[in-house]
Amino acid sequence: MPSSSSRNARLALALIALVPAAARAQKGNESDVSGVPVTTSNVVSSVFSPTLGGAIRVLTFITPQVARDYQQTTARLSAQLGSQVYTGAGGYRPPAATQNLLYELMSGGSASNAAGARLVQALTAGNASPDAVANAQQLALSLRGILSRGASVDPRYFNTLAATQLANASASFNAFIDASGEGLLSSPPPEVQAIHAVLATLTGR
Amino acid sequence: MRRGLTHTPPTSILRAALLVACVGLALGDVARVGAQQPTTTPAATSPHLDSLRRAWRVPPPPVQLITTAAFLGAPGSSLGNPSATGTGTGDYFVGAGFQGRTRYTHDADGGFGFGFGLGDPEQGVGLETVVTSFSSVRHPPFSIGGISAKLHRRFDNNQVLVAAGYENLASWGALSDGGRSIYAEVGRIFLLRESAESPFSILSASVGLGDGRFRSEQDVKDKRETIGVFGGLGLRITPQVALSSEWTGQNLNAGFMLTPLPGRGIVATVGMADLTHHSGDGARFIMSLGFGLSTRQDRRILSEEDRNAIFKQP
Numbered sequence: 190m191p192s193s194s195s196r197n198a199r200l201a202l203a204l205i206a207l208v209p210a211a212a213r214a215q216k217g218n219e220s221d222v223s224g225v226p227v228t229t230s231n232v233v234s235s236v237f238s239p240t241l242g243g244a245i246r247v248l249t250f251i252t253p254q255v256a257r258d259y260q261q262t263t264a265r266l267s268a269q270l271g272s273q274v275y276t277g278a279g280g281y282r283p284p285a286a287t288q289n290l291l292y293e294l295m296s297g298g299s300a301s302n303a304a305g306a307r308l309v310q311a312l313t314a315g316n317a318s319p320d321a322v323a324n325a326q327q328l329a330l331s332l333r334g335i336l337s338r339g340a341s342v343d344p345r346y347f348n349t350l351a352a353t354q355l356a357n358a359s360a361s362f363n364a365f366i367d368a369s370g371e372g373l374l375s376s377p378p379p380e381v382q383a384i385h386a387v388l389a390t391l392t393g394r
Numbered sequence: 395m396r397r398g399l400t401h402t403p404p405t406s407i408l409r410a411a412l413l414v415a416c417v418g419l420a421l422g423d424v425a426r427v428g429a430q431q432p433t434t435t436p437a438a439t440s441p442h443l444d445s446l447r448r449a450w451r452v453p454p455p456p457v458q459l460i461t462t463a464a465f466l467g468a469p470g471s472s473l474g475n476p477s478a479t480g481t482g483t484g485d486y487f488v489g490a491g492f493q494g495r496t497r498y499t500h501d502a503d504g505g506f507g508f509g510f511g512l513g514d515p516e517q518g519v520g521l522e523t524v525v526t527s528f529s530s531v532r533h534p535p536f537s538i539g540g541i542s543a544k545l546h547r548r549f550d551n552n553q554v555l556v557a558a559g560y561e562n563l564a565s566w567g568a569l570s571d572g573g574r575s576i577y578a579e580v581g582r583i584f585l586l587r588e589s590a591e592s593p594f595s596i597l598s599a600s601v602g603l604g605d606g607r608f609r610s611e612q613d614v615k616d617k618r619e620t621i622g623v624f625g626g627l628g629l630r631i632t633p634q635v636a637l638s639s640e641w642t643g644q645n646l647n648a649g650f651m652l653t654p655l656p657g658r659g660i661v662a663t664v665g666m667a668d669l670t671h672h673s674g675d676g677a678r679f680i681m682s683l684g685f686g687l688s689t690r691q692d693r694r695i696l697s698e699e700d701r702n703a704i705f706k707q708p
Contacts, residue, residue: 218497219614221528221538222572222607223644223674225491225663225682227507228526228542228561229476232489232684233661234651247696248457255456346697352457359455366450374446381450388452 248356249347255393256344259351262391263339267296270336270387277386287379291387297334305329311380312365315373324365331361332384339391355391362388472663473649473680474642475624478555478581478600480522480546481511481686487659489684492531493667497674504531515548522546522559528570538567555581561606573614575606579624593632601625608643611673638665644673647680659686 225232250256269275270292273285283291290311293304305326312325335354342348362384366374373381481487490506509524522544527536544559558578562570579602587595601623607614608622626640628651639648649665663682668674 218499219572219607219611219644220493220496220499220503221505221570222561222575223474223497223642224493224503224667224678224680225473225665226476226561227489227491227505227682228524228540229544229559230480230485230487230489230509230511230522230524230684230686231472231475231477232491232507232663232682233487233659233686234472234477234479247700248459251456251458259456343697347460347700349696349700352455355455356457359452363451366447369447369450371440371443371446374443374450377450385450385452392453392455 247347247349248352249349250342250352253344256342256348256351258393259339259355259391260342260344262393263336263342266387266390267292267336267340270295275387277383278389279386281382281386283383283386284379287383290380291332291383292336294329295332295334295336295387297337301333305333308332308380311378314378316370320368324361324368328358328361328365328384331358335391359388359392472628472651472661472682473626473638473647473665474640474667475600475602475626476544476557476559476561476577476579478546478557478579478602479515479548479552480520480544480557481509482515482520483512484689485511485686486689487684487686489661489682491682492680494679497668497678502531503529506530506535515546516552518547520546526562526570533567536567538565538570540565540570553583553585555583555600557581557602572607575604575608577602577604577606577608577624579603594629596628596630596636598628599625604643611644614644638663646670646672649680659688660684661686 222228250259266275270288273288273292275288276282290304290307293300294308295301306329308329309322309325312328313321331354335358338351338354342351486509488506488508490504492502492504494502496503505526505528507524507526509522512521512523513519524542524544526540526542528538528540530536530538540562541564542559542561543563544557546555546557546559548555556579559576561575561577562572563574565574579600581598581600584597584599585595586597587593602608602625603621603623605619605621608624609618609620610622612618613620613622622643624641624643626638628636628638630636634653636651636653637648638651639646645667646669647665647667648669649663652662652664654660654662661682661684663680665680667678667680669677
């Protein structure tokens with residue numbers, strides 16, 4: 190008669206033979222952890238280890254539809270100012286020379302530098318204090334190329350640069366207004382009225 | 395009277411200025427415009443002047459400051475070590491790993507898992523929790539599995555990473571043959587180029603300590619409760635391809651991480667494990683495929699122009 194221990198040994202060998210080799214292989218050799226680990230987000234590590242964070246703050250248009258509208262508005266404004274037929278939402282139509290000035294500045298082409306200087310000159314004609322000139326220069330800088338950048342807006346993207354430039358232009362204009370006196374605001378030059386109308390159009394108001 | 399004039403609350407001005415100032419920290423050309431805020435020295439105010447100013451101001455633009463993932467994709471640890479960062483609230487992922495053969499066998503093996511994050515790794519601490527199904531090539535899914543967790547934090551514009559985790563803190567079916575492991579690690583991301591699109595633009599490095607599977611193979615066999623050292627380097631070659639090499643505590647793994655659609659959350663890894671004779675029985679093929687999703691962001695992504703502007707001034 191076989192002993193109990195030898196029976197157990199034969200039973201163990203029989204059981205081992207019945208277990209698929211692959212299943213046996215999964216034990217004792219650290220097979221679960223010696224490949225790409227699936228115990229952390231490593232399998233998508235570059236998604237959650239962005240250089241600048243999974244949570245950077247950017248400025249963008251409120252919705253893709255707003256971005257699409259902005260793109261179309263800037264393209265339309267560019268065409269209208271370029272041909273001096275722009276009329277603001279309230280019916281205000283800037284003089285042709287003013288429209289051309291804004292077109293050159295806002296298109297950002299080779300003429301935009303000179304256009305910016307002319308705008309600063311026009312805005313500070315009655316007040317050439319350093320602060321007034323600085324504000325006018327800041328406004329001109331913020332408007333430079335705004336239409337060409339807006340025309341390249343793609344609703345698939347955040348369009349951070351375009352959104353930032355629009356915010357900058359609005360803030361710069363408002364800062365210029367806040368620093369202006371009663372004389373200028375009571376009887377503003379056409380450039381102020383035109384920029385106000387264009388920005389109101391761009392902001393969709 | 396002027397046409398198209400609107401009355402805008404003064405707070406809108408502050409809001410707009412705040413937006414500009416915030417973005418001005420991050421963007422390039424346009425941000426520099428914002429960085430030079432206009433000089434505002436209001437003249438003496440009167441009710442009439444206030445009224446005029448309110449009338450001439452433009453309303454706030456239809457923009458908003460949002461939180462989004464840059465998805466610049468610093469090459470992280472993917473070939474054997476846990477990464478030093480992870481998910482936060484609103485982040486989810488699924489992924490699978492595969493080995494052409496396991497050590498000392500000719501048999502393939504693989505596993506898959508899914509996870510999510512809680513918390514904010516930038517402002518506080520992120521907690522990543524992962525449910526894993528091990529040995530899933532020949533065993534039914536989740537017949538062997540475990541739950542792992544990792545706490546992590548990012549500092550210094552997300553370029554310094556710190557994490558501590560517990561692999562398989564809970565398990566079922568049978569404990570993973572990798573056992574339980576506790577680890578802690580730090581990582582550092584280096585920006586090598588001014589443009590995110592430039593080749594060889596990002597280098598990441600990490601080093602950590604851990605017990606369990608991070609011990610040498612001999613220590614594991616001898617059941618010595620030691621602490622192992624692990625670490626790795628990752629170099630982003632192009633926005634789609636990164637090269638990574640890692641010492642797992644037992645051996646050297648190396649391979650490529652592929653992001654075929656940058657910004658879309660799909661990451662593939664192909665590489666070789668056990669490249670030295672410190673453990674195992676020779677080099678083995680490994681690969682993985684994963685998909686990550688952050689619900690904190692909307693469906694838009696950063697354009698190349700935007701990414702470059704941000705990359706220059708993190």
